[in-house]
Each structure stands twice: as structure tokens, then as C-alpha cells.
Amino acid sequence: MNDPRVADLLEFVRIPSVSAQSVHAVDMERCADWLVSKLKQIGLNAHKESTSGNSIVIGKTQRNASKKTVLIYGHYDVQPPEPLELWTTPPFDPQIRDGRIYGRGASDNKGQILAHILGVGEALAEGPLPVNVIFLIEGEEEVGSGHLAEFLEKHRADLACDAIAISDTGMAADGHPTLSYALRGIAAMEVRVFGPSHDLHSGIYGGAVANPATAAARLIASLHDAQGRVAIEGFYDDVQPMQHWEREAAAESPLSDEAIAAQAGVTELWGEAGYSSVERIGARPTAEINGIGGGYQGEGTKTVLPAEAFFKVTFRLVANQNPDAILKMARCHFEKHKPPGVQLDMVDGHGGEPFFLDPKGAQGMAACRALEAVFGKKPALTREGGSIPILADFQKILGHPALLLALASPDCRAHSPDESFPVENFLTGIRLNKALLKELAL
Amino acid sequence: MNDPRVADLLEFVRIPSVSAQSVHAVDMERCADWLVSKLKQIGLNAHKESTSGNSIVIGKTQRNASKKTVLIYGHYDVQPPEPLELWTTPPFDPQIRDGRIYGRGASDNKGQILAHILGVGEALAEGPLPVNVIFLIEGEEEVGSGHLAEFLEKHRADLACDAIAISDTGMAADGHPTLSYALRGIAAMEVRVFGPSHDLHSGIYGGAVANPATAAARLIASLHDAQGRVAIEGFYDDVQPMQHWEREAAAESPLSDEAIAAQAGVTELWGEAGYSSVERIGARPTAEINGIGGGYQGEGTKTVLPAEAFFKVTFRLVANQNPDAILKMARCHFEKHKPPGVQLDMVDGHGGEPFFLDPKGAQGMAACRALEAVFGKKPALTREGGSIPILADFQKILGHPALLLALASPDCRAHSPDESFPVENFLTGIRLNKALLKELAL
Numbered sequence: 001m002n003d004p005r006v007a008d009l010l011e012f013v014r015i016p017s018v019s020a021q022s023v024h025a026v027d028m029e030r031c032a033d034w035l036v037s038k039l040k041q042i043g044l045n046a047h048k049e050s051t052s053g054n055s056i057v058i059g060k061t062q063r064n065a066s067k068k069t070v071l072i073y074g075h076y077d078v079q080p081p082e083p084l085e086l087w088t089t090p091p092f093d094p095q096i097r098d099g100r101i102y103g104r105g106a107s108d109n110k111g112q113i114l115a116h117i118l119g120v121g122e123a124l125a126e127g128p129l130p131v132n133v134i135f136l137i138e139g140e141e142e143v144g145s146g147h148l149a150e151f152l153e154k155h156r157a158d159l160a161c162d163a164i165a166i167s168d169t170g171m172a173a174d175g176h177p178t179l180s181y182a183l184r185g186i187a188a189m190e191v192r193v194f195g196p197s198h199d200l201h202s203g204i205y206g207g208a209v210a211n212p213a214t215a216a217a218r219l220i221a222s223l224h225d226a227q228g229r230v231a232i233e234g235f236y237d238d239v240q241p242m243q244h245w246e247r248e249a250a251a252e253s254p255l256s257d258e259a260i261a262a263q264a265g266v267t268e269l270w271g272e273a274g275y276s277s278v279e280r281i282g283a284r285p286t287a288e289i290n291g292i293g294g295g296y297q298g299e300g301t302k303t304v305l306p307a308e309a310f311f312k313v314t315f316r317l318v319a320n321q322n323p324d325a326i327l328k329m330a331r332c333h334f335e336k337h338k339p340p341g342v343q344l345d346m347v348d349g350h351g352g353e354p355f356f357l358d359p360k361g362a363q364g365m366a367a368c369r370a371l372e373a374v375f376g377k378k379p380a381l382t383r384e385g386g387s388i389p390i391l392a393d394f395q396k397i398l399g400h401p402a403l404l405l406a407l408a409s410p411d412c413r414a415h416s417p418d419e420s421f422p423v424e425n426f427l428t429g430i431r432l433n434k435a436l437l438k439e440l441a442l
Numbered sequence: 443m444n445d446p447r448v449a450d451l452l453e454f455v456r457i458p459s460v461s462a463q464s465v466h467a468v469d470m471e472r473c474a475d476w477l478v479s480k481l482k483q484i485g486l487n488a489h490k491e492s493t494s495g496n497s498i499v500i501g502k503t504q505r506n507a508s509k510k511t512v513l514i515y516g517h518y519d520v521q522p523p524e525p526l527e528l529w530t531t532p533p534f535d536p537q538i539r540d541g542r543i544y545g546r547g548a549s550d551n552k553g554q555i556l557a558h559i560l561g562v563g564e565a566l567a568e569g570p571l572p573v574n575v576i577f578l579i580e581g582e583e584e585v586g587s588g589h590l591a592e593f594l595e596k597h598r599a600d601l602a603c604d605a606i607a608i609s610d611t612g613m614a615a616d617g618h619p620t621l622s623y624a625l626r627g628i629a630a631m632e633v634r635v636f637g638p639s640h641d642l643h644s645g646i647y648g649g650a651v652a653n654p655a656t657a658a659a660r661l662i663a664s665l666h667d668a669q670g671r672v673a674i675e676g677f678y679d680d681v682q683p684m685q686h687w688e689r690e691a692a693a694e695s696p697l698s699d700e701a702i703a704a705q706a707g708v709t710e711l712w713g714e715a716g717y718s719s720v721e722r723i724g725a726r727p728t729a730e731i732n733g734i735g736g737g738y739q740g741e742g743t744k745t746v747l748p749a750e751a752f753f754k755v756t757f758r759l760v761a762n763q764n765p766d767a768i769l770k771m772a773r774c775h776f777e778k779h780k781p782p783g784v785q786l787d788m789v790d791g792h793g794g795e796p797f798f799l800d801p802k803g804a805q806g807m808a809a810c811r812a813l814e815a816v817f818g819k820k821p822a823l824t825r826e827g828g829s830i831p832i833l834a835d836f837q838k839i840l841g842h843p844a845l846l847l848a849l850a851s852p853d854c855r856a857h858s859p860d861e862s863f864p865v866e867n868f869l870t871g872i873r874l875n876k877a878l879l880k881e882l883a884l
Contacts, residue, residue, distance in 0.1 A: 196706040271650045290747070291739050
């Protein structure tokens with residue numbers, strides 16, 4: 001493939017910008033420099049901004065006060081490539097096979113952000129842009145975006161914009177245009193259940209001393225009713241009900257139950273009564289046990305009554321639930337359902353707010369028009385089940401929700417060995433970006 | 443202390459007869475030889491019998507067909523002494539402090555069995571015994587008595603007897619004469635709960651795929667009702683109800699709730715409604731979770747929906763429950779309560795039958811008279827919560843239940859560092875044995 005745009009992407013992927021591994025600190029800076037030079041090459045003013053962590057790359061078109069401004073966010077850091085032995089070809093020596101570029105970061109997020117950059121470049125080559133553009137490309141997304149909120153606060157005025165576009169999500173189906181208009185928030189908690197001061201002989205004490213493992217299990221069992229609904233009092237109070245068009249969009253989702261079951265490796269899906277699988281994942285909050293432990297876990301039997309047990313729970317939240325309020329309700333619930341004879345120690349973990357953008361609003365409609373124009377079919381409107389807590393920072397600090405336009409195919413294996421990005425999606429992404437800027441200018 | 447009987451015990455304890463550690467194989471034989479020589483010294487015919495494991499020591503008085511025969515069982519192997527640093531004085535260099543002999547095996551079971559041996563010796567020195575005596579002292583009690591049943595079968599005729607006495611249990615309170623007339627049986631099971639083929643992202647799948655950790659918790663929670671009763675159908679069907687005298691004996695137990703709570707390190711006891719703590723431990727069956735695990739157990743949060751979870755459960759059983767029948771009921775229960783979307787794999791573990799001897803029968807009354815004669819007060823009649831599965835073998839193969847006469851004080855720390863045996867109990871045990879043989883002759 002002699003397309004210089006593909007050659008650009010191969011060069012970008014070749015830089016091992018692994019933010020989690022300090023051995024790659026030099027590569028991180030090299031990658032930021034590469035981006036600055038690429039942004040300058042297409043005609044933007046660009047520079048690195050240092051943070052207490054990795055540099056943030058900023059690129060801007062000449063500002064024209066009469067035009068709207070679109071901020072495009074992406075990240076140049078990638079996940080660690082390990083385990084290396086599971087890669088068909090080396091993660092940082094990208095190869096093209098069957099129309100896909102294989103390499104760490106090809107789809108997450110180098111292919112996607114470079115499509116935006118090259119789209120702006122092509123548009124600029126054709127004449128003045130319909131909008132001002134600001135690129136904000138960070139190097140810590142894969143390690144929690146620890147310095148991004150501070151940066152947004154500090155540069156709030158410089159980053160003032162009318163819309164925000166992010167391509168870091170997945171298509172509902174391969175080649176299917178997709179606007180993700182909602183993501184779930186998250187609230188984490190660990191509950192430790194304490195009983196006797198030490199593991200007891202279950203013969204000598206069993207029956208007269210409350211068992212912390214049994215108590216932990218009863219607390220977990222109290223979290224859901226028989227219909228799969230979360231049984232915490234008030235849990236659903238703030239949930240924004242699905243509107244008619246949302247249920248229609250979910251029903252039209254190209255993501256089938258069969259596909260979800262096959263990906264998960266289960267023979268049967270299961271969840272809250274009254275909702276489809278796509279709705280359960282995107283539009284309904286959950287309480288999931290991520291880990292549980294207590295007592296003897298080795299081979300065979302050890303007849304102890306354990307001194308303690310614990311479980312880790314995360315709540316995935318939907319608009320307009322608040323993580324702090326949910327953790328407070330969960331504490332009340334566990335205190336109320338605490339079986340006799342044990343003590344609880346509850347430790348709150350991290351939280352992140354849910355995200356919701358009305359795709360029937362002006363910006364959502366603009367994004368949909370751009371997607372339909374480029375792909376030739378109506379985009380799927382999806383609510384994703386995962387969480388991107390930084391979206392709340394964009395909304396709060398810059399004052400706009402983000403438009404999440406997916407370019408990664410569902411089988412791109414982001415974060416896994418043999419990550420890839422279809423060349424087709426890359427080239428489509430370049431066209432999409434041009435269309436999007438035009439539509440957002442209206 | 444110049445008492446040659448105490449010197450004998452110190453010599454016995456000095457032999458590191460740890461059956462679990464192969465490095466002590468030579469010490470095991472040396473210990474068996476020491477016992478044979480001791481039994482001969484008091485005037486018995488004695489020898490070692492080899493098994494595929496450690497030798498069994500047999501000692502017999504001259505058989506007089508007109509007299510009843512009492513078999514006295516004990517063991518000469520001891521628990522590993524580790525952790526050594528927690529011993530005040532070395533475990534195999536026994537010391538006397540404050541009237542107690544400190545050393546591994548002092549109370550479990552060397553002090554107790556030697557008291558019986560020396561009791562027979564003293565009685566023989568005074569004249570012919572009122573009964574024939576057979577000593578059976580094994581060397582594998584601490585590692586599961588793996589060769590004892592086979593030995594009993596093979597020597598059934600040689601071991602024919604009219605009563606069996608065992609001193610390997612604990613006194614209800616220090617210095618309080620105690621006859622343990624029941625022990626609980628046991629039945630173990632491990633339940634593995636399987637869901638997706640691999641740990642899933644709890645955002646991408648949470649809500650649509652059943653969570654094995656939650657399912658395991660719901661199964662555990664289904665095991666008990668709110669009153670602490672085991673909720674398995676048929677679980678209590680075969681339970682022999684407590685008789686009036688049993689509840690009276692339990693009410694008179696010198697073991698207080700305060701003492702149980704202090705030993706367990708809890709501020710509050712808890713258990714099945716309608717029974718006291720002593721009754722819950724001795725006379726009521728239980729379902730205890732000994733271990734539970736699944737998903738992420740490390741520091742912080744990992745947002746997975748785990749592929750599997752498991753729990754280990756043991757049922758402690760009382761007369762007349764049957765371990766196999768209980769495991770079968772438990773399987774049915776778990777299958778019936780299995781939440782949707784998961785699969786179960788249930789693996790039965792070991793089982794042991796409950797033991798019950800009516801202390802109001804002839805042998806029980808004889809034992810009580812002996813205890814009262816020596817201690818000067820009525821013995822406590824106790825049901826112990828632990829399990830000694832070999833008791834069922836004695837009953838089945840030799841045709842008699844065992845008389846469990848306790849000589850170890852509750853604070854003797856069997857199996858723990860600083861194990862000890864009060865010299866007083868040792869000397870009382872010698873007298874008790876003489877009284878017991880006299881009473882059993884009637």
C-alpha cells in the first residue's frame with residue numbers, strides 16, 4: 001500500500017509510547033514530538049505543554065472569531081503490549097494483513113486520532129476550514145488521565161470551544177456508523193466482614209458464632225431481587241427513563257444477543273427483567289461483584305470458620321445517577337442488611353459520573369448527518385456500558401458534552417494482543433472528519 | 443518433682459513422634475518401642491504390629507474368660523510443633539512450670555494415654571484386675587488414622603471386648619469431670635460456579651451476563667433461613683431430638699457463653715433460634731462456609747465480571763444424620779436454587795458419621811460413677827462439636843461405642859505452641875483408670 005497516509009500511521013504506531021512503563025519515557029516524548037511535527041506539517045500551530053506527567057500536545061488552526069470552534073481530543077499513549085508471545089507480528093513493527101494494520105495502538109487511539117488530523121490537513125489543503133479546530137492529544141489516557149482535569153482548568157480560556165469530538169469508542173458492528181450518546185458512570189466499594197478474632201475450628205465453634213463468609217454472601221444476595229433488579233432503596237430514583245426513541249434505537253442495534261453471548265462465552269444471557277441485553281448494558285445501572293474472598297481457598301478441606309471475608313462491588317450508573325449518592329445508599333443498605341454477629345468495614349473506591357448527550361440536539365444531529373454522509377447509512381445510536389470518567393471533566397470545565405464517533409471495529413482487540421485497525425476505517429475516518437467539521441459549522 | 447510417674451511422662455514427651463513429618467520416621471518407631479517396653483514393665487504382654495503406615499502398639503493383660511474386657515485406645519503420634527519461635531521452652535524438652543508439664547503431646551495424647559497405662563500398672567501391682575485390658579495405641583491419629591480401620595477388621599477377634607475407653611477429649615471446664623457422650627459427624631463439599639468463558643469487562647457486559655460470584659453468594663445465602671436454621675429440605679429429618687435430660691445437662695454445662703465468646707474473640711454469639719450456645723455446638727447440625735473465592739482479590743478495584751467463583755462448605759452432623767444422605771440433599775438444594783445463567787460443579791469431600799453414646803446406659807453410668815468417685819463431683823455430660831470419624835469404625839467393627847473420658851483441661855493448647863498438661867490431671871487420670879476398670883467390671 002503506497003498511500004502516504006497509511007505510511008504516516010505505520011510510523012506513528014512504530015513509536016512504543018507505553019505510558020504505564022517508565023522505560024518508555026523517552027518514547028513518550030518522541031511520540032509527542034512526532035505529533036507536534038505532524039500537526040505543523042498540515043498547517044497548524046502546534047506545541048507540547050508539559051504537565052507533572054506526560055506532555056500534552058496542542059494544535060490549533062488560526063483562530064477566526066466569527067467561526068465556531070471544535071475541540072478534538074485523543075491520546076497518543078498505548079497499553080502495554082504484553083504478553084508478547086501472543087502477537088502474530090511484533091506490536092511495534094506494524095504490518096498490513098487482509099486490509100488491517102496490526103500493531104499496538106493502531107485502533108486505540110493512534111489510527112483514530114490520526115484520521116482526524118489528516119482529515120483537517122486535507123480540508124485545509126482545499127481551503128479555509130468552516131470552523132476553528134483545536135487538537136488536544138494527551139499521553140496518559142491509558143493510566144487514568146491523572147493530569148488532564150488540572151490542565152483543562154488551567155487552559156480553560158485557550159480551550160474555549162463550541163463542540164468536542166472524540167473518536168475512542170467502538171462501532172456497534174463492523175463498518176456500521178455509530179454515535180455513542182451515553183456511557184455509564186461507576187462507583188466502587190469494598191466491604192470487609194469481620195467476625196471472630198482468628199479462624200476458628202468449625203467443629204468446636206460452628207453453630208454458635210456468626211460466619212463472616214456466610215454474612216458476606218447474604219449481603220451480596222441482598223443486592224438483587226429475583227428479577228435481577230438492584231434492591232438498594234432509592235437506587236433507581238434518579239435514573240433518567242429511556243425515551244421512546246431510545247428503545248427504538250436499542251431495538252435496531254446491530255449488536256445481537258447471539259453476538260454478546262458468543263463474545264462472553266456463555267450459553268445464556270441473563271439480566272434485569274423488562275429490558276433487552278443492549279438496554280441492560282447501556283441504559284440500566286448494575287451492581288456487579290468483581291471479587292470475593294475469605295477463609296480457606298486451597299486444595300481440599302480445612303474446617304475453619306473464617307475470621308473475615310470481603311467482597312468488591314462496582315455499580316455502573318446511568319444518567320442522572322450520582323456516584324457519591326449511590327455509595328451512600330449502598331452503605332445504608334449493607335448496614336441495614338448486616339446479619340447479626342459480624343462487623344462491617346466499608347471502603348469507598350473510585351467514582352465516575354455517567355455521560356449523556358441528547359443525539360436529537362443540534363450537535364448530535366450534526367454528528368449523525370456527517371456519519372450518514374460518509375458511510376451512506378443511518379448511524380446506530382448506542383449507549384455504551386463502559387465508563388470514561390474524563391468526559392465529565394470536559395463537560396464541567398469546557399461546558400460541552402463530547403460527540404463520540406466510533407471508528408474502531410468491534411474486533412479491533414484494543415488492549416489485547418494482535419490489536420488492529422482496518423485501513424478502510426482509517427480512510428473513512430479522514431473523510432468523516434471533514435464532513436463533521438462542515439456539519440458542526442452550521 | 444521426684445514422682446517417677448512424672449519422670450515417665452517427661453521421657454515419653456521427649457520423643458519427637460511427629461507423624462506428619464517423614465524426618466521423624468525413626469522417632470515414631472522409637473516411641474512405639476518405648477511404649478512396648480513400658481507396657482511390659484507394668485506386667486502386660488506387649489508388641490508392635492506393623493501396618494503400611496506407622497506401627498500400632500498392642501498391650502494385653504493375661505486373658506481371663508470369666509472377666510469382661512476393656513479396650514483402651516490412644517495415640518502416640520503428635521502434631522508438628524511449628525512455629526517453634528512461639529514456644530516458651532522447646533517442644534521436645536518438656537518442662538514443669540506452675541504445676542503443668544509443657545511439651546508437644548503432653549496433653550494430646552501422651553499424658554492421657556500414659557495415665558491409663560500407669561493406672562493399669564498400679565492396679566496390677568495391687569492384685570488381679572477386675573477386667574481384662576487391651577491397650578491399642580496407634581501412631582497415625584494426627585494424620586487421619588489411615589490404617590486403623592483395616593487393622594481393626596484384621597484383628598477383630600483379638601480385639602473383642604465389652605467396652606472401649608478413650609481419653610482424647612477436653613474437660614468442659616478446668617478440673618471438671620466430663621463424659622463426652624456425643625460428637626458431631628461431618629460431610630464436606632466444594633461448589634464451583636461457572637459463568638462466562640473468561641473474566642469479562644464489567645462495563646461492556648455487566649447487566650446482561652450472570653455473575654458467578656453473585657450466584658455463589660445467593661447459593662450460600664439460600665443455606666440458612668433468617669432464624670439460623672439450615673434451609674435444605676429434609677436436613678433435620680433424621681436428627682435425634684434432644685431429650686429432656688440432655689437439655690438439663692446442657693443448661694448445667696460449666697462452659698458459659700462468656701467463655702465461648704472470649705475464646706472465639708467475638709462480642710456477640712449467634713446461631714439457630716431456640717437453642718443455647720452449648721446446644722448449638724453439640725446437639726445441632728450446621729452448614730458452615732470454610733472458604734469462598736472468585737474474581738479479583740488484590741488491592742484496589744479491577745472491574746471484572748469473574749468467570750467463576752467457588753465455595754467450600756462442611757456440614758457438622760448429629761445423631762442420626764448420615765453424611766452421604768446429607769451431601770445428596772445439599773446437591774439437590776444447590777441445583778434447585780441455582781440462579782439462571784450459571785453452571786455448577788459440585789465435588790463431595792470427606793465424610794464422617796456422628797457419634798452418640800447414651801450416658802444413661804450401663805457403660806455410661808459406670809463411667810460416670812468412676813468420674814464422680816475420683817473427682818468428688820458429678821461429671822458434666824457434654825456433646826462435643828468436633829468430629830472423630832474413627833469412633834464410627836470402633837462402633838461398627840468392635841461393636842461398642844466409646845467412653846470418652848476427658849483429662850485435658852480446656853486451656854491445654856493441643857495442636858498449638860506451649861501445649862501443656864496439668865500434673866494434677868495426670869495423677870487424677872491414673873486414679874480414674876483404676877476406678878473405671880472397677881466400675882466396668884460390674
